[in-house]
Amino acid sequence: MVQKKLIKKKKSNKITSNVLKTDRQILEEIIRVDHAGELGATKIYPGQISVFGKNSEIGKTIQHMADQEQEHIEKFEELIIAERVRPTALLPLWNIAGYALGASTALMGEKTAMACTVAVEKVIGDHYQEQIQLLELDQAKLKKTIKKFADDELEHHNIGISHDAENAPGYKFLTKIIELGCKTAIAISKKI
Numbered sequence: 001m002v003q004k005k006l007i008k009k010k011k012s013n014k015i016t017s018n019v020l021k022t023d024r025q026i027l028e029e030i031i032r033v034d035h036a037g038e039l040g041a042t043k044i045y046p047g048q049i050s051v052f053g054k055n056s057e058i059g060k061t062i063q064h065m066a067d068q069e070q071e072h073i074e075k076f077e078e079l080i081i082a083e084r085v086r087p088t089a090l091l092p093l094w095n096i097a098g099y100a101l102g103a104s105t106a107l108m109g110e111k112t113a114m115a116c117t118v119a120v121e122k123v124i125g126d127h128y129q130e131q132i133q134l135l136e137l138d139q140a141k142l143k144k145t146i147k148k149f150a151d152d153e154l155e156h157h158n159i160g161i162s163h164d165a166e167n168a169p170g171y172k173f174l175t176k177i178i179e180l181g182c183k184t185a186i187a188i189s190k191k192i
């Protein structure tokens, strides 16, 4: 299903002077949604740190991920200006939702906070992999950036797993709900 969708989307990419050019609409959607997602991510981890404290063991681990999210958002802030892409109108909502998600899962305990990380990073990581397929050679630089960020998100996902996320109470239900929320946010932020 996902593969079919990708093939359909890729077909809209055009060959210009022998280089397959990424469709402008696809490019805009990628930058818009990644900017929104990374902004949300820069709020989730501070939300969790506000509960655990930045000097706690887990707080330091989360801070490492937060620092990488900061790097990610700075890159997309740059791209949104350079490529003249309209940011999503829902940025204020993702700001609040991100922080609330981080703080509320942290209040349920360390394992639940890490379960949140596993769910969010899985969706973002998969989404980045899809985007890598959609970008053509004219966007080689962006492709490289997204590959690097996808590696960071995978690292975050694995940090969650290694911190016993899967033993959080109601792990399966909770991660499904968070994944669904993230996928919905992605679908909306591409367009609006």
Ligand SMILES: [Fe+2]
Binding pocket: 038, 041, 068, 069, 072, 149, 153
């Ligand atoms: Fe990120």
Ligand SMILES: [Fe+2]
Binding pocket: 041, 065, 069, 121, 152, 153, 156
């Ligand atoms: Fe991440």
